[in-house]
Amino acid sequence: MLNSLDKHMLETVADMHQAPLGAFNIRKNGQGVQRQTTENIDILTKLDKPGIDVIVKPYTKGESVHIPVILTEENLNDLVYNTFEIGEYSDVVVIAGCGIHNNGSCNSRHDGIHTFNVRKGAKMRYVEKHFGEGEGTGSRILNPKTILEVEEDATVELEMVQIRGVDSTKRDTEIRLGKNAKLIITERLLTDEEQWAESKISVELNGDGASAQIISRSVAQGHSKQDFYFDLIGRSASRGHVQCDSIIMHDAQVFSTPRISAQHSEAQLIHEAAIGRIESEQLIKLMSMGLSEKEAEDTILKGFLK
Amino acid sequence: MLNSLDKHMLETVADMHQAPLGAFNIRKNGQGVQRQTTENIDILTKLDKPGIDVIVKPYTKGESVHIPVILTEENLNDLVYNTFEIGEYSDVVVIAGCGIHNNGSCNSRHDGIHTFNVRKGAKMRYVEKHFGEGEGTGSRILNPKTILEVEEDATVELEMVQIRGVDSTKRDTEIRLGKNAKLIITERLLTDEEQWAESKISVELNGDGASAQIISRSVAQGHSKQDFYFDLIGRSASRGHVQCDSIIMHDAQVFSTPRISAQHSEAQLIHEAAIGRIESEQLIKLMSMGLSEKEAEDTILKGFLK
Numbered sequence: 227m228l229n230s231l232d233k234h235m236l237e238t239v240a241d242m243h244q245a246p247l248g249a250f251n252i253r254k255n256g257q258g259v260q261r262q263t264t265e266n267i268d269i270l271t272k273l274d275k276p277g278i279d280v281i282v283k284p285y286t287k288g289e290s291v292h293i294p295v296i297l298t299e300e301n302l303n304d305l306v307y308n309t310f311e312i313g314e315y316s317d318v319v320v321i322a323g324c325g326i327h328n329n330g331s332c333n334s335r336h337d338g339i340h341t342f343n344v345r346k347g348a349k350m351r352y353v354e355k356h357f358g359e360g361e362g363t364g365s366r367i368l369n370p371k372t373i374l375e376v377e378e379d380a381t382v383e384l385e386m387v388q389i390r391g392v393d394s395t396k397r398d399t400e401i402r403l404g405k406n407a408k409l410i411i412t413e414r415l416l417t418d419e420e421q422w423a424e425s426k427i428s429v430e431l432n433g434d435g436a437s438a439q440i441i442s443r444s445v446a447q448g449h450s451k452q453d454f455y456f457d458l459i460g461r462s463a464s465r466g467h468v469q470c471d472s473i474i475m476h477d478a479q480v481f482s483t484p485r486i487s488a489q490h491s492e493a494q495l496i497h498e499a500a501i502g503r504i505e506s507e508q509l510i511k512l513m514s515m516g517l518s519e520k521e522a523e524d525t526i527l528k529g530f531l532k
Numbered sequence: 533m534l535n536s537l538d539k540h541m542l543e544t545v546a547d548m549h550q551a552p553l554g555a556f557n558i559r560k561n562g563q564g565v566q567r568q569t570t571e572n573i574d575i576l577t578k579l580d581k582p583g584i585d586v587i588v589k590p591y592t593k594g595e596s597v598h599i600p601v602i603l604t605e606e607n608l609n610d611l612v613y614n615t616f617e618i619g620e621y622s623d624v625v626v627i628a629g630c631g632i633h634n635n636g637s638c639n640s641r642h643d644g645i646h647t648f649n650v651r652k653g654a655k656m657r658y659v660e661k662h663f664g665e666g667e668g669t670g671s672r673i674l675n676p677k678t679i680l681e682v683e684e685d686a687t688v689e690l691e692m693v694q695i696r697g698v699d700s701t702k703r704d705t706e707i708r709l710g711k712n713a714k715l716i717i718t719e720r721l722l723t724d725e726e727q728w729a730e731s732k733i734s735v736e737l738n739g740d741g742a743s744a745q746i747i748s749r750s751v752a753q754g755h756s757k758q759d760f761y762f763d764l765i766g767r768s769a770s771r772g773h774v775q776c777d778s779i780i781m782h783d784a785q786v787f788s789t790p791r792i793s794a795q796h797s798e799a800q801l802i803h804e805a806a807i808g809r810i811e812s813e814q815l816i817k818l819m820s821m822g823l824s825e826k827e828a829e830d831t832i833l834k835g836f837l838k
Contacts, residue, residue, distance in 0.1 A: 460807075474794045483791040486805055488780050494808040499792055501766075502800040 227259055228252075231298055231327060238389065239323025239355045240294035250292035251278055256304045267291055267318070277307035277339075280320070284313035284345070292321045295338065300330025300364045305337045312380075315347040323355040326366040326392075335367035342374045344382055351383040358391030365393040372399045376407040378433065388415040388423065397425040403464075405433030413442040414531045417450035417478070428457040431464035431493065442470040445527050446478035456484035460493025472501045473530060475523075533565055534558075537604055537633060544695065545629025545661045546600035556598035557584055562610045573597055573624075583613035583645075586626070590619035590651070598627045601644065606636025606670045611643045618686075621653040628658065630674055632698075634666040641673035648680040650688055657689045664697030671699040678705045682713040684739065693720040694729065703731040709770075711739030719748040720837045723756035723784070734763040737770035737799065748776040751833050752784035762790035766799025778807045779836060781829075 228236070232254060236242040242250075245260075249267035252260040258278070263269050266286035270279045280291055297304060312318065328334045344350050358366030368388075376382050388395060403409055409429065417423050429438045438458065446452050458466045472480045486495040504526050512522035534542070538560060542548040548556075551566075555573035558566040564584075569575050572592035576585045586597055603610060618624060634640045650656050664672030674694075682688050694701060709715055715735065723729050735744045744764065752758050764772040778786045792801040810832050818828035 472794070474797050474799070476797060478797065479793070479795045481791065481793045482803070483789065484803070484805070485787065485789040486807055487785070487787045488778070488807040489785045491780050491782060491784065491809050493780070495806065496808075497788070497790070497803070497805040499790070499803040500801065501792055501794040502802075503797050 232296055235296040235298070235325035235327060235357070236294055238357050239296070239325040240292050240321050242292055242294065246290060246292050248290040248292070249280070253293070253295040253306065255297055255299050255302060264289060272307060275307050276305060277309070279309045279311070281311045282313050282316050282318050284315055286313060286316040286318060288317060290319040290321065294322065295324040295336055297326040297328070297334045297336055300328050300334050300362060301332035302334045304335065307339045308341070310340065310342040312342060312344045312348045312350050314345040317349040319351045319353070321353045323353070323357070324368055325357040326360070326368065328358070328360040328362050328364045328366050330362040330364045333365040333367055335369070337369045337371070339371045340373070344374060344376045344380045346377045347379045349381045351385070353385045355387045355389055356392050356395065357389045358393065366391060367394045368392050369396045370398070374401045376401065376403045376409065378405040378407065380404070381408040382410070384411045386411070386413045390416050390418065392423070393421050395423045397423070399427045401428065402430045402432055403436040403438060406435035407433060408436070409438040411440040413440070415444040415452065416447070416531060417452055418447040419450060420448070421450040423450070424453040426455040426457070428459070429466060430459045430461060431466055432461050434463045436462060436464040438466040440468045443531060444472045444480070445475070445531060446472060446480050447475045448478060449476070450478045452480045454482045454484070456497070457487070458485070458495055458497070459487045459489065460495050461489050463490060463492035464494070466495045468497045470499045473504055473527065474501055475503065538602055541602040541604070541631035541633060541663070542600055544663050545602070545631040546598050546627050548598055548600065552596065552598050554596040554598070555586070559599070559601045559612065561603055561605050562608060570595060578613060581613050582611060583615070585615045585617070587617045588619050588622050588624050590621055592619060592622040592624060594623060596625040596627065600628065601630040601642055603632040603634070603640045603642055606634050606640050606668060607638035608640045610641065613645045614647070616646065616648040618648060618650045618654045618656050620651040623655040625657045625659070629661040629663070631663040632666070632672040632674065634664070634668050634670045634672050636668040636670045639671040639673055641675070643675045643677070645677045646679070650680060650682045650686045652683045653685045655687045657691070659691045661693045661695055662698050662701065663695045664699065672697060673700045674698050675702045676704070680707040682707065682709045682715065684711040684713065686710070687714040690715070690717045692717070694722060696722050696724065698729070699727050701729045703729070705733045707734070708736045708738055709742040709744060712741035713739060714742070715744040717746040719746070721750040721758065722753070722837060723758055724753040725756060726754070727756040729756070730759040732761040734765070735772060736765045736767060737772055738767050740769045742768060742770040744772040746774045749836060750778045750786065751781070751837060752778060752786050753781045754784060755782070756784045758786045760788045760790070762803070763793070764791070764801055764803070765793045765795065766801050767795050769796060769798035770800070772801045774803045776805045779810055779833065780807055781809065
């Protein structure tokens, strides 16, 4: 059922070289095409709307769930609601990439609305890679909405990467952290040509001892445009740190609007943002080692987005 | 014409212990009460609306203009438009404080709209201190709007301080920088009790070689609330740096929303913000030297807002 294009897309967005060992659910062109569950991780098709419920039993350790989505046709408008129940004291990895291969002149679009309940003491690592390609003039559009409720003592690590080739994206991430909950977000984003990317990340530090660290790095090339919004709200004796760096090239534009709101005298919030071009010293150094300007640039950008 | 209360207010907001040597214009309770001009600095009363035109001749060096405003009565609603023409290659200091002493139960309010044209190669230092006091329940309200057009090779230094006692303030500062123009802003702000302060600073780096450095420090005490907005826009090969730090105490709240927008690939923009309480190590150190907790706090805050 999966052809070589499908396999290439699955490798790119979800590091799936073969069927993974754990649970998985592959969605292709708006339909579930393969699914595997384990004793500890169940996947159920939603009855009221498109999407799945992923249920991780309490105390499940060292397991993974792959839920990649691929679109290989034009003129698709795929909307999916996925709900994740990450049981108490479990420790799992969720891999949720999306790739669009569009050779047509009509747009292809995927909107994924993911809701996570990360229960007390659980640890979850979530990896999401977005990727677009294809020869057509039709746009490749990805609009993820991610909502996380992180309970007491739970830890969440989010790794969100837009590799390349996505013409338009509107990313919306909302996270609420309970007592001693811990969050680490790593965002990487590249745009080129006439592409547009918006990323909103809102983190509420609601419980005492909660902490959040957000590191966002982006590269804007061509005529592309990027808009970042961060909203870090301290409602408790908590700590939050946002760091965002962008490299701007050609005629690209980057707008960064972070907001830090301290509503508790023991909230400690820090934000740092920088936008600039590639440092010329770095370029010169690499070029003196025999690289062309293009190769030197690519090396620097690769390191930056690593 | 100036009584001892007036003199105390003038000292506090404009460091005027006696009539200054340079040009000045003192406004009291909505009316001009004293004025002095010099050969190089003229002050004219506007004919179409309340306010003055301050005209500094090109090449004027080492002179100052004091234009303090004091309100010592309740139930005032003073609105004034001041325009400043800072001539080419001049080098001047403008001191523009405002103090409100309100013993009544009605509000007293001053809205100052200042427009500056800082001409080619000119240097201007602008100092503005805001202060409120009085036993009454009437609010002390100060809403300054400051617009600066800074031409090629000109340098502007703004020192804007809200000392204390201002119940409500809405500060709006808009600056456009030409080629090689240079801007340094130092903002200091303290609120207490039920006070509210909003400060918006927008800087457009329009000319190549323009640079801006903004350092904002605030202390929020009691139940007070502070809202900061920064908007740094790079439209040229330019550099901008915003740094804002707030100390939050008691039940105060601080919201900081900086925005950096790079619209040119050689714009380099940096933002840093931090909100937190007084560091306990600093407190303990000072208390071990014999200071009470209150004294230690005051010492730290004074240093921070210096």
